[in-house]
Amino acid sequence: MNTILITNAIILTLNSEREIINNGAIFIENGRISKISSTYELDSVNADEVIDSRGQVVLPGLINAHTHTAYYMMRGLGMDRDLLDWLKDVMWPWLMGMDGEDAYLTSLLGYVECIRSGTTSLIDNQNFPFRNNYFYDMAAQAASLTKLRVSFAPGFSDIQFASPPDMVGSLKEIEIECRRMIKTWHCKGRIKICVSPINLLFCSDDSIRMATNLMKEFGVQMHTHVAESKREYDNLKKRFGIGYIEAFSKLGALNENFQSVHSVWITDQEIELMAKSGATAINNPTSNMMLASGVAPVAKMLNKKVNVALGTDSPNNNNDMFEAMKYASLLQKVESLDPLSMSAPKALEMATINGARALQMQDQIGSLEEGKLADIIIVDCLKANTTPMHDPVSTLVYSAKADNVTNVMVQGEFLLRDGRITFLNENKLIEEVQHRADMLRMRVNQKK
Ligand SMILES: [Zn+2]
Structure with missing residues (x-):
């Protein structure tokens, strides 16, 4: 023993x-x-x-309830844009240029960064070009090497809204891939799989129904970007005539296994729906500030007994949960002009016990x-x-x-x-990732 x-x-x-x-x-x-x-x-x-x-x-x-470790290959790139421009100008072209080894190494370095910021569990919302679905296995292999608790959320989309065609799969292909990932990785060691419509704006109603059925069939969770920016919200309203949470509710996806990432542009009525369903909202304050997305109504959600967890996301440029806790608190204070709107103990709860609730693991961690x-x-x-x-x-x-x-x-x-990563040579990994990022930059620039 x-x-x-x-x-x-x-x-x-x-x-x-x-x-x-x-x-x-x-x-x-x-x-x-x-x-x-x-x-x-x-x-x-x-x-x-x-x-x-x-x-x-x-x-x-600490529990980082939303990040994209592979996006960190593009750390610091394409800043000073809003969400859709950042995706279009930087994320998608670079993701298209990555290879499997890039996916493995940048994810591994992301996990090391998470550990260094005191994180023991995270939700990693990877989103690779659909034709490169083996990248998900590469990143999951990196997660298993670290021994972290990683809820792995391979993002999917079946509507080509503004993304390149390679980021999109057909409904049938997506279902096959979700089932494959669940069967291969769910509950393997400390890894779990979530179904992840990357954003309702890029997903058909049928794909949400399919993912909801998988939630029920396998007992997995749904992780999805919700009402992050005003521009997204306006576009979604054109399609449904209602907001994200109402739409998910109508599609039957809202329950205690639903993780609503961002939840910035949501109404009081939608907050009620979340409270009733037991769904979790995931606040990413530094990312919301960086992309000028807005301020999520976190204090209001907590008052209405919605579980709100905390994440870093990737546009904010680091996986530092201490920074996330501080800004979660400061942003609510600035928005409400009330210093009591978000206290330090509440921010710490978001990063710990609320994160555990988001994972439905509050009895364990x-x-x-x-x-x-x-x-x-x-x-x-x-x-x-x-x-x-x-x-x-x-x-x-x-x-x-x-x-x-x-x-x-x-x-x-x-x-x-004692300040040292126990399972790999961190300096060597940093050098490798920098080298790979230099090579990737050359490839992407050549394509322009
Ligand atoms: Zn995100």
Whole structure:
């Protein structure tokens, strides 16, 4: 039996009382939290390994509920555009130019970046050209190497709205591919598969019905971009005469396994529909700011008891969940002119327990409690940017950065140990990805 004892830590449990244990200890047996208490009370426990966490904050692993790791091959490209122009001018041409090894390596580096920002679970919404569907397997292989919990959402579209024809598949082809991905990867290790109409604007009604049937048949979740920008929303309204959430509701897709990414341009009535259905909204504040998409009504959704999780997305240029927490809070304050509209504890909940609810894994992860899986991070707060610390939650949300994270474990297994990635040579990977990005840039420029 493998046992680990973390001692002398400030523990943010995120349990139902949101208890904070000063000078706390956690005993981990075979990947699960078996005891959580004060260091004094667990003093006599024998463990294979003892981690003295003096001056450190220990909390549940963060859950990045929306990113696109492969898009990070285009990090920093095509900025200062709105969503549809960014897709048309940059994302689609570059995605068309990528090869399978690019997909593997850039996804792998994205996962490493997630780990470095204290992430233990993420939803990765990949979207490759349909003819290159084996890219999804390449990226899923990268995910399995990392041992992260990755809900993999291979995006699909069957309407050529503005995208190149290669990004689009027929309804039959898409169903075959969804079934193949579910059968190959769902619940393989820590990987799960979501069905992912990439955006209702690019998807037929029949494709949503097909995906909804797969949700029911396999118990998988649906992950989709909803009402991100005003331009998208206006276009969708032309087709349906109603908003995204109402349309999904009419198509029978809205339930507790529905993940509504962004949800910026939604009405009060749609918020009610989400609350009733148990669906999750996923807020991506830095991305929404970067693309000038707008401000999601997060405070309103939380007040109406909609589960709101947090993601980074990719236009914001990093997978830093600390930045996402801070901006989630600041953006609500600016929008409402009310400093109380989004507190630090609420932002931390979005990044932990609400993320676990989005994954329907709240009984297993998202808080530090006896019996739950040991998805745990250690954040070094004895640093210039986090000292002095009076209120650990405020310090984490408003002052800490990804660089403060020293240790990340998933189910008791270290992915980051004392600041080093445990399962690969990170510097070599960085060099490889830069080289591949240089080659890809040449290929894309030649095609112009
Ligand atoms: Zn996205």
